Amino acid sequence: MLQIRNLEKRFGTLKALQDVTLEIHSGEMVGIIGRSGAGKSTLLRCINRLGNPSAGTISWHDDPVSQLKGRALRQWQRRCGMIFQQFNLVPRLDVMTNVLMGRLSYRNTLLSLLRWFPREDRARAILTLERVEMAQFALQRADSLSGGQQQRVAIARALVQQPQLLLADEPIASLDPHNARRVMDILRRINREDGITVLCNLHTLDTARHYCDRVIGMRDGCVVFDGAPSQLDSGTVRQIYGVEHDADFNEGVTSTWLENDAAPVACTAT
Amino acid sequence: MHEAMQQKSVLDFEAAFRRERLRQRIQFLVFGLLFALATWLAADISQFTFARLWEATPRMGDYLVRTLPELHLMSLPGDIAYWYYGFDRWLKLLFDTLLIALLATLFGAIGGLLLCFPASRNLVKNYTLYFVCRRFAEITRTVPEVVYALIFVVAFGVGPMAGLLALTIHSIGAQAKLYSEANENIDENPLEGLRASGANWFQVMRFGVLPQVLPNITTYTLWRMELNIRSAAIIGFVGAGGIGQELYHAISFNYYEDISAIVLMVVFTISLIDLTSERLRHRIIGRENLT
Ligand SMILES: Nc1ncnc2c1ncn2[C@@H]1O[C@H](COP(=O)(O)OP(=O)(O)OP(=O)(O)O)[C@@H](O)[C@H]1O
Ligand SMILES: [Mg+2]
Numbered sequence: 001m002l003q004i005r006n007l008e009k010r011f012g013t014l015k016a017l018q019d020v021t022l023e024i025h026s027g028e029m030v031g032i033i034g035r036s037g038a039g040k041s042t043l044l045r046c047i048n049r050l051g052n053p054s055a056g057t058i059s060w061h062d063d064p065v066s067q068l069k070g071r072a073l074r075q076w077q078r079r080c081g082m083i084f085q086q087f088n089l090v091p092r093l094d095v096m097t098n099v100l101m102g103r104l105s106y107r108n109t110l111l112s113l114l115r116w117f118p119r120e121d122r123a124r125a126i127l128t129l130e131r132v133e134m135a136q137f138a139l140q141r142a143d144s145l146s147g148g149q150q151q152r153v154a155i156a157r158a159l160v161q162q163p164q165l166l167l168a169d170e171p172i173a174s175l176d177p178h179n180a181r182r183v184m185d186i187l188r189r190i191n192r193e194d195g196i197t198v199l200c201n202l203h204t205l206d207t208a209r210h211y212c213d214r215v216i217g218m219r220d221g222c223v224v225f226d227g228a229p230s231q232l233d234s235g236t237v238r239q240i241y242g243v244e245h246d247a248d249f250n251e252g253v254t255s256t257w258l259e260n261d262a263a264p265v266a267c268t269a270t
Numbered sequence: 271m272h273e274a275m276q277q278k279s280v281l282d283f284e285a286a287f288r289r290e291r292l293r294q295r296i297q298f299l300v301f302g303l304l305f306a307l308a309t310w311l312a313a314d315i316s317q318f319t320f321a322r323l324w325e326a327t328p329r330m331g332d333y334l335v336r337t338l339p340e341l342h343l344m345s346l347p348g349d350i351a352y353w354y355y356g357f358d359r360w361l362k363l364l365f366d367t368l369l370i371a372l373l374a375t376l377f378g379a380i381g382g383l384l385l386c387f388p389a390s391r392n393l394v395k396n397y398t399l400y401f402v403c404r405r406f407a408e409i410t411r412t413v414p415e416v417v418y419a420l421i422f423v424v425a426f427g428v429g430p431m432a433g434l435l436a437l438t439i440h441s442i443g444a445q446a447k448l449y450s451e452a453n454e455n456i457d458e459n460p461l462e463g464l465r466a467s468g469a470n471w472f473q474v475m476r477f478g479v480l481p482q483v484l485p486n487i488t489t490y491t492l493w494r495m496e497l498n499i500r501s502a503a504i505i506g507f508v509g510a511g512g513i514g515q516e517l518y519h520a521i522s523f524n525y526y527e528d529i530s531a532i533v534l535m536v537v538f539t540i541s542l543i544d545l546t547s548e549r550l551r552h553r554i555i556g557r558e559n560l561t
Contacts, residue, residue: 048466078468088463092481101477105468113476154463161467 001025002047002165002197007056009042009221016042018221020056026164029191029198031208031229034218035241040201043218044167047199048082049073060165078105081158081196085170087150091143095134095153098142099125102160121160128156132186148179155186159194166190168200172207184211205237337530354531360513364535367512368543370433371498378441378498379491382407385442386449387475393453404450410443415501419510430511437498437505445494452486453479489551496547503536 002024009017016039024030032040045051047058049068058066060076068076081102089098103121104112129135132152142150151171158166168187172180188211191198202208208215209229217225217232217240225236274280312318339353354360388394389403418436426432461478469477506514513536520528 050462050466074468074470076468077466082463082466084459084463084466086459088459088466090460090463090478090481091457092484093477097477101464101469102467104464104473104477105470109470109472112473157463157467 001061002199003057003059003062004047005057007043007046007058008054009039009046009051010054015221017046017053020221020223022216022223022226024197024199026197027191027195028214029188029212030200030214030216031212032199032201032216032218033203033205033208033240038218039221040218041169042221044082044169044199044201047165048077048080048167050082074105078161079163080165080167081161081163082167082169083151083154083158083171085173087147087154089142089150089154089157092141094139094141095129095145096122096125096138098153099129099156099160102157105161124160125156128159129153131159132156146179148175148182151175151179151183152186155183155190159190163196165197165199168198170201170203173203180207187211205232337526337533339527339530353527356528356531360516360532360535363513363516364539366430367502367506367514368499368539370430370437370512371495371502374434374437374441374502375491375495375498377438378445378494379487381438381442382445382449383487385446386453387479389446389450390453392456392458393475393479403446407443407446407450410439411447412443413440415440415505416508419505419508423509428509428511428515433502433505433510433512436510437501440501441494441498445490448490449483449487452483452490456482485554489554492547492551496544499540499543503540 002022004020004022004024007017007020008015020039020043032043034040042051046053047065049065053066056066057064060079063076065076090101097115100117100121103117103125106121107117126135126138129138132155134149134152134156137145137149137153142153145153155171166187171187172183175183184207187198187200190196200208200212202212209232212229215225215227215229215232216223217236219240219242225232225240339349341349341353385403385407388399389407391400391404394400415436418439419432422432422435426435456479460482461474464474464478502512503514503517506512506516507518509515513532517529517532517536519525520532
């Protein structure tokens, strides 16, 4: 269980997170929504400790995470996989090496610097690539892939870390609807089949509704909604996204794809 | 239109625009004056006058003519053999010079690579470490090779060792500075990806930074090799080994024909290497642009 208590993050005078208190249970798939600048990325970065919280505590199964340093911190980061909107692969390395980056923290520094990984790591990497249907690209350079393919490689990199928790910071915001759906399906499967807890920042309401067990709404650094997707009525949505949408709030505004799930996806050629 | 021009945002912009342009003009004037002053001072200190330049030019011509060998069409092979009587020895010395340059480039590249990561502002949290490494690189780079060579000739005696050390130290600083500037321009997203998965600093440098800067580093290193070959020939003048030492000898003892023979050899070799290296560099850059 991930426990966040009174988390605060300041950038100078700006409070990007204020008094965030949350409990995420193991195995949940949670969507975090909110408009730009609400603090969604900041929250995930604090959990992974890419950023340091200014106040408050984060703990995972009662291990305090917010205090960790050095080796212990890196071991936490390994248990807590993360994927990004911009994929954050190393463009000039091939797909295989990019996935093996998820094994770095298991390996001796000196050997890893020589790019030496045991066979079992390569086996794990290729099997994971197979899961995300990217095995045939293993020796291709990462920058030769499309966005959707890169994101799937990034997921594979996170999975070979053997994480218990997966953080996804707007994983589909730069993808077309077809690829977005594919990536979300994979995240959902990881959550269901591997029991990995998934925390996913999403720009779009309908994605959150469709894929998540639970939705957290953020606004100006505060949690303003926390509940089942079915509890998201137009009042709460307005509260999360603010008054600009007041007149005729339309979910389509925040939608990446058509509501009709069953409809075949037409735009594979993009 | 006139009304539109009276609107507050337009007026505000116009005022800001005038201020900015005035500032630019003042800046131009101040720097122009400073530059003129500096030029005048430099000319005064070095006692430069066009009259002196004019007087010296014919003497320079005389000197050059005197270094020319006597070559006759009838006895050309014999004349050339006479001119290049020291060819074997010079070739060996030239080889020494190239070796000094190559080794210095290699050591410089290795040292520069080790030093460049802590010398990049975006790659280290510890400001003191960054500051020390960056300044060290800048200081070692600022001192010219000849000065190092003089010091090492005194310390280790006349010979190639002094030259190698001098070039190596200068190269380490210069390469560290160039490499770290390349490091500071990389895309940092991949580094975040690696950090987020628990990679340590060394691993982030190796897999996040190095692949991104490798093309730059390669071209900078080739370029350093070109520079080092030239410098290796020059620092021989202060006794740091190689062909430069021989050339200095020929000049100071007025062995006129030797001077032209050696200079020709050096120019030919350096041009050849420059051309090859330049081709190589452009090919690397070209390939980068394609992918
Ligand atoms: N490194 C930083 N330095 C200063 N301010 C920052 C930094 N990172 C984020 N912020 C500020 O913190 C606030 C929250 O940003 P955050 O990126 O978490 O929002 P977000 O909900 O992820 O928005 P988006 O949907 O645009 O990604 C914003 O006001 C942002 O400007
Ligand atoms: Mg964000």
